[in-house]
Structures are given as structure tokens and as C-alpha cells.
Amino acid sequence: MKQLIASLLLFAAMIISPAHAAIDPAMLQGLAADDSDDKIAAIAKVAALADADALRVLTAMSKDNLMAAGDKLYVADGDKLTDAATGAAVDARPAGLDTLTINNRVRSALDSALAGLRLFSTSRDKRLAAARELQDSADEALLPLLERALKSEQDAAIRDMLQIARAVATLQSADGAIRLQAAKDLSASSNPAVKSMLLARLQKQGDAYAEPDDKVRAEIEDAIKQIDKRLARADALSRIFTGLSLGSILLLAALGLAITYGVMGVINMAHGELLMVGAYAAYAMQGVFRAHWPNYTDWYLVAAIPVAFFAAAAVGVLMERTVIRFLYGRPLETLLATWGLSLVLIQAARVLFGAQNVEVANPGWMSGAIEVLPNVVLPWNRIIIIGFAAFVLSLVWLLMNRTRLGMFVRAVTQNRSMAGCVGVPTARIDTLAFAIGAGIAGLGGLALSQIANVGPDMGQGYIVDSFMVVVLGGVGQLAGAVWAAMGLGVATKFLEGWAGAVIAKILVLVFIIVFIQKRPQGLFAMKGRFVES
């Protein structure tokens, strides 16, 4: 009721008030009222002016820069003080100057009002953002603003949003016809907040429904169904996307392992720590760029690619030369020794970089998102990681299938002694292959640094997952690893939606355990006459 009166008053004010560059001080005084309801009403009145002054005053208010002294309001800007009504500078600081207090309810009204004002911005992006914000927070007080914006708005996308915002605002109108129209309009929405608003209208309050009219209720139910359908589609799409993104992270983590374990048969439990090395390489490069080329910090990540690769590869060579080489053909011992290596690496990272997680910032070109469909927002960093995974994958493929080194590695894999006989330097190939596997893990770690916490323990969480990918895909099969990683990623994300993250993880692990029992050779393993072991 109060809102209704407020909006009527507003309407009157809009017609009467002449267009001049100052606000009626009486209107402003309401902002300093003691009662929150009065304050909110005054905010709506000011907002309805929809001019630069209103924006100035309300922005100041939301930043806690609006002060009151007596019955006059001032805007503080640092040391300077201006009259809120006229915008004229005030020289003398009036006595009893005090910031207006704003509680949460007032603040949300203020935010809506400011969003309403931004609807008249000349920037399309700002208008779009404002319209999106109002989609689920508009109320009747903002109706006049919305109507005016609808009249002037040319952009179709913004108009659609504004219509939904208007419908939201009129959903509680006293007039049944208006509510009916609002419900109809809202069926075009794909906003979960609108859906819950509609659901609230179907609730019973005491004996009566919140929405008294049967016809409107039917319309609302219909609208909810429409929204649900759209939400489900958007949900599935974004799950597939996040699943692919998770899959490409798994793939990046597992690709190196596909070489060291899949091709060379080395169980490297320190693989996760090679990821960590790559991630810390990104952190270190970020530090270097910040210290020396602060203007180019956005490009530290590109510079970190070779650094991460070679740092991890160097650690890998060290591991291979000092420990793993002596354990070829003894997988269980290799497993234990590399676990020991992983502990040493973790502790070394703690000593060098501290036990706490370090902060690795996304470069500017990786932040932000694109909205492909309403509610399907794809963050840039994830898109870039998917692309990066594809890039690394093709690199590995080329390396293994199109280079002499790859040929040697495959030869050593198939028949070590024969390869040695025809002059392949097997020991050097082992080291090189291990270095490449480690380097690729470093690249994986670099990618991880953009979306996950970077800390000494970060690698431990990935080791089981990466092994699962390699094992599931079939040892030594790149294609298998890709299918396994993507399949696991998407399946995990869908299961998460259904059962929650932890249960999803458990289900995936249980699935893999069962799967390995059925097909120990993995998805893509070759059938063959295997030699008796």
C-alpha cells in the first residue's frame, strides 16, 4: 500500500516538476528521514527524476557520501562539500554534519533505484547490465522508470529484459488484469529468481493463495513450466561446458602421465607435484613481470608457458636420472620411490614459497565471460583452458607420431632390447621421454594455476584422477585418454547436479573401480596375445 502511494506521488511529481538542474530540497529531505520506509519512498521519488542530479545524489548516498546537517543535505567528495539539491559548492562546513545511515533494506532499494537510473545511460553495456539487474529485483516503485525506459529503449535484448522487469514489478499489482499480463510476460523469462518469485505467488498464506485469482494462478503455473524448460536446457548446456572444461583439466593433468606411465610404464606418484612445479612457475613469472615490467603483467602467462614446461621437465630429468632409472621394470618400487619424491617436492615448495596458497591472478584477457544464451555464461578462462588443452594435445600427438624422437620412444616402448640393438640410445630416450612427460605436466599445472588454488599440496588431489584417466582410457592410448578425460569431466558435472560434489566424486571412483574390473585393459586397449608374465 505504501508503495502504491509512493508511486502515485512519484507520478504526480514527474508531471509537475519542471526540468531544471536542481532537485526540490523537500524531496531530498525524505532521504534523511528516520524511518526506513520513508527513506525508501524518498529514494523512489528522487530516482523517478531520472536525471543527472538524481544519479549524483543517489550514487553519493550509496557510497555513504550523503550527509545531513539540519534539514539540508550535502554531498561529500573528499574534503569538498556540495549542496545536494543544487550541486553548488559549499565553503563553510555546517555544524552537526552527519552521514546518513543506510540499513540493508534501504540499500537494496537504493541499488534498484540506481540500476533504474542506469537504464538511461548512453552506454549500451551499462543499460544491459542495469536491465539484467532489474530483471529479478524490480518492484512497483520503479515502474515509472521502467515505463520511461521502455519508451526510449531501442535495443531488442534490453527491451526483452525490461519487459520482464516490468512484469516482475507488476506481478503484485492490485489489478488482476495487470497481474495476468505480467504472468504472461514472465513466461519469456529464463531467470531462476523470477521463477521463485512466481512460486511465491502460488504459496498459500493462511487460507488464501498469495495470488487470489485462479486464472492468474493458472497462467503463473504455465509460466513456471516454460521457465523450467528453458532453465533445464541452459543447465544442461552449461553442465556440458563445465564438464568439458573439467575434462580438459583432467586431460592436461593426465597427458604427461599418458607418456610416463602409458608409454614408459613408469608409475610416477610425483606427477601431481610436477603439476605443482608448473603452477609455481606461473606464480614466479607473475612476480617477475610485476617487479620488472608492470605494464605488461597481462602477458606473464604467455611467458610462463616455456618456463613451466622447462622447469617441470628439469625436475623430471632429475627424478629420472637419480631415482627412476634404477627402478625400471619394478613398478611397485617405482611407485613407492616416486611417492617419496613427491613428499620431498611438496616440502621443498613449502620451504621455498611458504605453506600457504599463493595468489596467481588471471590476466585481464582471461577474465570476463561471454553469454552464449541467457543463463549460459562461459567464463573466458575456462574457454582458454579448453583451447590450451587442445593445443597441448595436438603437440603431444605430433611429437609422438611425427618426430624421430616420438618414433624412438614408441620403439623403446615396444621392444626395448631390440630398439637398443638397432642403435636407439634407450637410456637417453628414457630420460627425454620422461622429461617431455614432466614438461607437459608442467603445462597442465600452468593451466591449473588459472582456475585452482596454487599451493604445495595442490598436486595430491590430481594424482588419483590422472591415473584414473590413463587407466580408463587404456594404457598408451592418447585417444583413450581424451575420451576418458572428457567423459569423466562431463559425467562428474552431471552427477554433481544430481547428487552433490562429494557423492559425484565417489560415484565416479566407484564406477572406475568397477570398470577396471570388467575391462582391465581400459577403453581403447588393444586385444592381443599377451606374453605370460
Add this chain to the structure above:
Amino acid sequence: MKVAAKVTRPADAGERENWDDSGSGGMAHPVTEGELDLSHGVILYLDDITVSFDGFRALNKLTLSIDVGELRCVIGPNGAGKTTMMDVITGKTRPDSGTAFFGQTMDLTKLAEAEIAHAGIGRKFQKPTIFEHHTVFENLELAMKTDKRVRRSLFARLRSEDYDRIAQTLTTIRLEHEADREAGLLSHGQKQWLEIGMLLMQEPRLLLLDEPVAGMTDDETERTAELFVSLAGQHSLMVVEHDMAFVEALGGKVTVLHEGSVLAEGDLASVQADPRVIEVYLGR
């Protein structure tokens, strides 16, 4: 041969149950002689067996049979399917098609390795597989025909006749002075003999021997041939061998395998005279 296989009655469900008591946490019941039906004088039928790996046909409609008490030699160039055939008989590899019967009633393609071993088929691998960390005595003890279920093995004690049997076998394989040595320390030829000894301890009806004299001295080879000839009659033997002198010494019927099926069959002289066999061995 095919006719014989076709009139064979497939193993009925009732008999299968005796073999599959996996629920009881143990091993199949020990075989009593009556369960192996040798009424037609044939101990092993392989009929129309095909095994392929990734499109490669290791066995191609192989049909072969071995009579009770026969000593059969199987020869053939590398990749002819000799080892795969043994894998099929011992249950290690399942054929894509075809049947394998032990006696008249026992369908080998449906039994597990241990069940087949219990039924009375013993196998010697190409590479001697013995328990290198056990003593020679223990190797023979483990091979001895007895109830091999977990529960029995926990409280098993050797009876004096068991000692006698082991001592007898030790003499047969000429390892009586090595009884307490770790088997891994034996010479290659001795290992081969030990594995043959283990096979004998199993008291199998049919022995499959994959290149049993590889790595033996001439003297040892000769003695092995004698042993095998003496075993024929009470046991049936199938010997895969490349050593023609050894095959000749054994003197039994010879089967030539080529590209997964039987190329020729007969005594050694007639097989060696067969132009197709000569072509296969000497190459095209």
C-alpha cells in the same frame, strides 16, 4: 573326426555344478576317475576352433584329436598357433568359435584353468615356470594331486606315502640330491626336468609339453625322450617341439600346424616328405 565331436553330448548342467563351487570358498572337488568319459578311446577333441586377435587369426578352424595313451608331436613354424592351441586347451584363451572336449563330456571352453588342471590336464610352459623361491621338494609337494582348496591347505600334512611319491618323482627326474635346494638355483635343464616332475605329481591324464627340451644338453634330451616314451600308454602326451631329432626319438604320430590349422598328419617320415610341409618350412 568331426563326426565324433558332433555326437559328443555337451556337458550337462548337473555335471557342471560339481566343478563350480566358487561359493564354498574352495576348489573344485577332486576328480574321481569315473568322471572322465573315455569310452570312445579319445582323450581330446578340438573341433573347428577359431581364435583371432585384432583380426589376426591365430587359430583357423583347427580340428585335432588325441587318443588315450597316445604320444603326439606337434610341429610347425613360428606363429603356426601351437601355443595358442595349448592356451585354448588349458582355458587361458577362450576360442571365438568351435568346441574343445576332454573325453566325451567335459567342455574345456567353459572351465577355468584350475578346473581344467583338476580334471587331469597338465601343462609345461615354453619357458620353465617353477616356483623359484621354493625348494625342489616344495615345488613337487605343491604339484601333488590332492584336495587343493584353501581350507585343506591350511591344515595339510604330508603322509608317509606322499613322501614316497615325492621321493620317487625326485628319482625319476634325477633331482634326488637337489631336494632342499631353492629351485631358482637349478640349471636350465634341471628346471625343465623339475617342471616335468611337477606335471607327473599332478597325475594328469593328458600332458601338454611346450618345447620341453629347449636348453637341455644332448644327454638330457635323450633321457627326456626315454621318459616320455615310457609315460605314453598310461598317460596321453602332446609335445610341441622344434628339435626334429627329439621328435624322431619320440616316434609317435606327428601333426604339422600352419597358419592356425592342421597342414599334415602322419608319421615323421611321411610328414617330412609332404611337399606342402617342405614348402612351409623352406619358405616361398
Add this chain to the structure above:
Amino acid sequence: MTRITTDARTVALTRKSRLLLMGGLALAWGVVPLLALVLPAGNPLHLSDYALTLTGKILCYATVAVALDLIWGYAGILSLGHGLFFALGGYAFGMYLMRSIGRDGNYQSDLPDFMVFLDWKELPWFWHGTDSFVWSMLLVLLVPAALAWVFGFFAFRSRIKGVYFSIITQALTYAAMLLFFRNETGFGGNNGFTDFKRVLGFPITAPETRVVLFGLSATLLMGAIVLGRVLITSKFGRVLMATRDAESRVMFLGYQPLYYKLTVWTLSAMLCALAGALYVPQVGIINPSEMSPANSIEIAIWVAVGGRGTLIGPVFGAAIVNLAKSWFTMSFPEYWLFFLGLMFILVTLWLPDGVVGLWRKLRAGRAARRAAADTAAATVAPPAPTTPAPAPAAGGGDKSAAPGVSGAIAKGA
């Protein structure tokens, strides 16, 4: 001659080991209570609560190590999920301890505190009966055994072995840890169980209770060793080791390795569970981190350090690593992981048979040296009775030489 040696082997316990066993029991039930309870705190021989608990804890760990060695050392199956069985035993007994708190908890409720905190109104179904000691002991044994049996049955039936088996056991314990971290699972989530008050009516922190728990732990460990000894000296043990060395041969001899592996695997899980059940009242807490893969893999290093394939090795291994751990974490906490990591590496590279293997090698070396000295004396002395001097000199020289060298000399001589 064959008969005699083999008979000697089938006797499960030699007189020496029987003596050792009696001595150990006397120590655990006689001397330790004396030192801990009777001697006053000021006495230098007094066993402090800390030392008692630490030793009791290590005894539990040693039992776990023996259990792991039974399957790793003798059956060649490396489990990286044994912490799961240990923790399950601990949780099962922890349920009883939680119920024993009664209304003495912070919330004075019949329900365990964490349930009150989660606003649960009644016990979940699987908590029923856990106020009974007998029932919870049954749970301690049967739950891990059932899990081990089912998991092992499918894994061994599919002939999963080697590293594959290790990795899926690791995945298993990891999955279980995630499950137990959830509050909804009903085991106290992150915090697990703690703040126990009494066990079987006795106050849990009383020195007398601690001494009894210690004694039980020692008895369990010795029981595990005796059981292991009986198992491995039986034909069962020989089949098991044969399976480790040449599984296909075992199969073609007519044994089903599946049930042999399954038996020892399930027994091993039950031993772990018992150790876990004794561990929890002594340390006073059980939480899901016990199931972390890192914990399970640490058990493997206890066994490796001690020497796998021996029953006493894992006991030493567990003691050495855990004493080092408590010393490091008190004195140089930042170096503990370095030490542990290097231990993993060095043991696998240079001590494949652990300290027991090293000791045996040293002893064998000494014996060989003595034999070499004897041979040298024997060969040198007769032809030249007039010059006996070189023999002792050669023997003395041998002492500093490596055993291999002295062996070669002996052979050459």
C-alpha cells in the same frame, strides 16, 4: 634327509620364538604396568603417559604393518588402501566409545554431540546396537572383512594385480575418505569422533586403562605375528608365495589363486581393523584423515623399511619410522617430510629387503668371513705347518674386506 628338514619347517613355532612370545607377553602385562603404575612419577624408570600412549600407538601401527606384509610380502599384492580397514575398525569401535559418553557430552544429550549439533533427532539406523560392546566388536571385525571380501573377490576374480590393484585400492580409500568427510554420512564429518569418556565403564584416560589397552595392543601384535607364522609355514603359505612368484603355474596345478588371495586379504583387513579399534581409545580421536591415501602409503614404507617377506621386519619398520616421526615433529617439524620422502627413495633403491635384510646380509657376511678364515686356515695350515702365522693374518685382513671379496677369496682358496 629331505623328510627331516621339511618336518622342521612345518612346525609353526620353534622353541626360540615361543620363548620370545612368552617374554613379550610378560613384558607387556608384567613389567610395563609395574613401570607405569607402581613406580612414582619422579623415578627415572617411570613410564610416562606420553611414552605409554606412543608405544601403544606404535604397537597398533606395527600390527597394521604385519597385516600389510602378509599380503604384500607373501602374496605380492601391494595394497595402498589398508588405512581404510584400520580406520573402519577405529570408527566401528569409536561408535561404541561415543555411545559410552552417554549424557556427559557438551549437550547432555543421549545422542552424540555432533548429531545434536547437526540437529538430528534420532540415531541413524546403523548406529543402533552400538552401545553394546559385543555388537561393536562384531562390527569392528565384520564390516572391514565384508568390504575386503567383496572388493577382493571382484578384483582378484578379474585378475587385477600389481600396480593396477595398488591404484584402485588407493582410489577406494580416497572415495571412503570423501564419504566420511560429509556430515550427512553420520560419522561426525571432518571432526570424526573424539572426547571419549570411558570404555567398558572405566575412565578412558586413567593410567590403569591405558596400561590395559597397551597390553591388549601388544597381545594383538604378537597374535598377528603368530597367526602370520602359522599361515606362512602351512601349505597355504607355500601356495600363496607360489602365487606371488608364478600365478599361472599355480592355476595350471589346479589351485584357484582367487580364494587363496581372498583369504589372506580378508584376514589382513581384519587384523588392521582390530588394530584400529585398539588405536582409537589410546589416541582419543578418529577422523577421516586416517583414510587419506598418504596414510595408507606410509604403511607400505614401514613394511619396506623393516623388510617385507619377514614377519618381524614390519614391526621394526613401524617402530623406526614412527619414532623418527615423533622425534622430527617435535624437534624439526619442517624436515619430517624430507626425511620420510628420502626414506621412501633410499629404501627402495638400496635396501630392498629392509633392515632385517641388511642385518641378515651382515650376519651372512660375518659367517662367510669366518668360514673363509677357517678355510684359509685349513688350506694354508696343512701344507706348511711350520708357518702358521699367515693364517691369522689373512683372517684379520678379511674382517675389513667386503663379504663378497672374502667369499671370492674363500672360493679361490
